[in-house]
Amino acid sequence: MAQATTIDEQGVLDATQWKYKGEGNANILISYHGPNSHFIGSLIRLSKVDKHSSQKWHERQVLDNIAFAQDVIQPLLSTDVRIIPQMIPLNVDRQFLTEVSELIEPFRPEKRKNRMIDISQEIAILTSDMTAAPNEGQSIISVEIKPKWGFIPNSTYISENTEVKTKICRFCLHKWMKSKSHVDDISLYCPMDLYSGETSRIARAIDALIVTPQNNFRVFIDGSSVDVNDVAPEIFETIKDILPKILSKSGVLKRLAQLQASLDSHDIEGVLPLYNSFLDNCKTIEEPELSEWRLVAKAFLENEKERRGLAPNDHKSVILRYLLSMTLKDVSLFVSIIKGDLSPRFDSEINFSEYSSLSGNKVKAQVAIIDTDRKSIFNIPSNYKKDQDIVENYLNVDKSLRDIHQCTAYPNGS
Ligand SMILES: O=P(O)(O)O[C@@H]1[C@@H](OP(=O)(O)O)[C@H](OP(=O)(O)O)[C@H](O)[C@H](OP(=O)(O)O)[C@H]1OP(=O)(O)O
Ligand SMILES: Nc1ncnc2c1ncn2[C@@H]1O[C@H](COP(=O)(O)OP(=O)(O)OP(=O)(O)O)[C@@H](O)[C@H]1O
Structure with missing residues (x-):
């Protein structure tokens, strides 16, 4: 199983440097808008849960989704051309997630607000903004x-x-x-x-x-x-x-x-x-x-x-x-x-x-x-x-x- 990456570059996991990108039923995406040129064009994909849910977050879910995309779906779609953007497991903490949740709330569509960022997740996905x-x-x-x-x-x-x-x-x-x-x-x-x-x-x-x-x-x-x-x-x-x-x-x-x-x-x-x-x-x-x-x-x-x-x-x-x-x-x-x-x-x-x-x-x-x-x-x-x-x-x-x-x-x- 892949190890999660920790961003140890100063200040990158500062919630104010990430903006709302979009969301579906299961995930919310935020994009990097800070000064570190290495992260320009990066997104973090965060899992969502039902509001007031007691559902437990499992590390395996995220890591398996990454492996599933790369080892199962990518070869089915193409064995020689990369079509699925790279996904890297990324350590995130409760403070970052809580701050991001508050900052992005005004930008979220009403119909999606019955679910929210799962602030108990310890790993999210770092990917490229297409x-x-x-x-x-x-x-x-x-x-x-x-x-x-x-x-x-x-x-x-x-x-x-x-x-x-x-x-x-x-x-x-x-x-x-x-x-x-x-x-x-x-x-x-x-x-x-x-x-x-x-x-x-x-x-x-x-x-x-x-x-x-x-x-x-x-x-x-x-x-x-x-x-x-x-x-x-x-x-x-x-x-x-x-x-x-x-x-x-x-x-x-x-x-x-x-x-x-x-x-x-x-x-x-x-x-x-x-x-x-x-x-x-x-x-x-x-x-x-x-x-x-x-x-x-x-x-x-x-x-x-x-x-x-x-x-x-x-x-x-x-x-x-x-x-x-x-x-x-x-x-x-x-x-x-x-x-x-x-x-x-x-x-x-x-x-x-x-x-x-x-x-x-x-x-x-x-x-x-x-x-x-x-x-x-x-x-x-x-x-x-x-x-x-x-x-x-x-x-x-x-x-x-x-x-x-x-x-x-x-x-x-x-
Ligand atoms: O069943 P469908 O065709 O309505 O697809 C659902 C999607 O609805 P859509 O018709 O695209 O608006 C639905 O999309 P929305 O939340 O409606 O944007 C989800 O993608 C859902 O997947 P999951 O259950 O969250 O894994 C999708 O559910 P499943 O793919 O699991 O059926
Ligand atoms: N790599 C990417 N580059 C740019 N935008 C992205 C990327 N990944 C996701 N997004 C944006 O975020 C939105 C939600 O992403 P995603 O489809 O992964 O969420 P989801 O919750 O899994 O969706 P669903 O409701 O279909 O289950 C997308 O519709 C898209 O607008």
């Missing part, structure tokens, strides 16, 4: 996309009642439940466009994300998050021009969709019975060990290389592959675009490639994947419930309303 310019003073546009599911399931375990899952993509089914069927709040985005590999459809997906970004799209300019309504038109012109080319050339979405689909061979409808029978036989279930994740990923890659089918097919392996697929359905993509040349810097571990804009200008772009955490095996029953609720909710929406926002996988309506 929105930071490689060279001081260089202009950078970063786009964050949470692409979600890139395939339509066709598992034989899907029942007749939920057959719609084999026609309409999961995001287009789910968006009705998320918006509580208010048409004005419905996302216009369909992942099937983004994942299509065709630049015109990718452009359509980007247009939709710009109009209804929700939690699927964010723009950062020179490291700061900018509301889509405040982004200058010329920035959107650059994004709309270059992003489809970057995404289709990088191949990362193609690989993501491939993995999501093949690892989820059974669908949750086939996985829940395996989970239940596993529980019946073993009486208890524990979170998988890192060694088990490594083995399942390794076997998957070997079978893929040799063009063999999925194996092994014992209950546990099917469940683990399903959970890997769940991780890959929930990642975010960062595309960073810069004009001009690069000079080497400490965190340029992810390659930049060159692209031409419509006007013939050359830009450099980098594609990274973040949020590759393990999904808990104990979520399987609630994943099943959510799956069934999404379908039930969708089928109860008036068909004429649904037809206004058709899934591009099934353009003639359901």
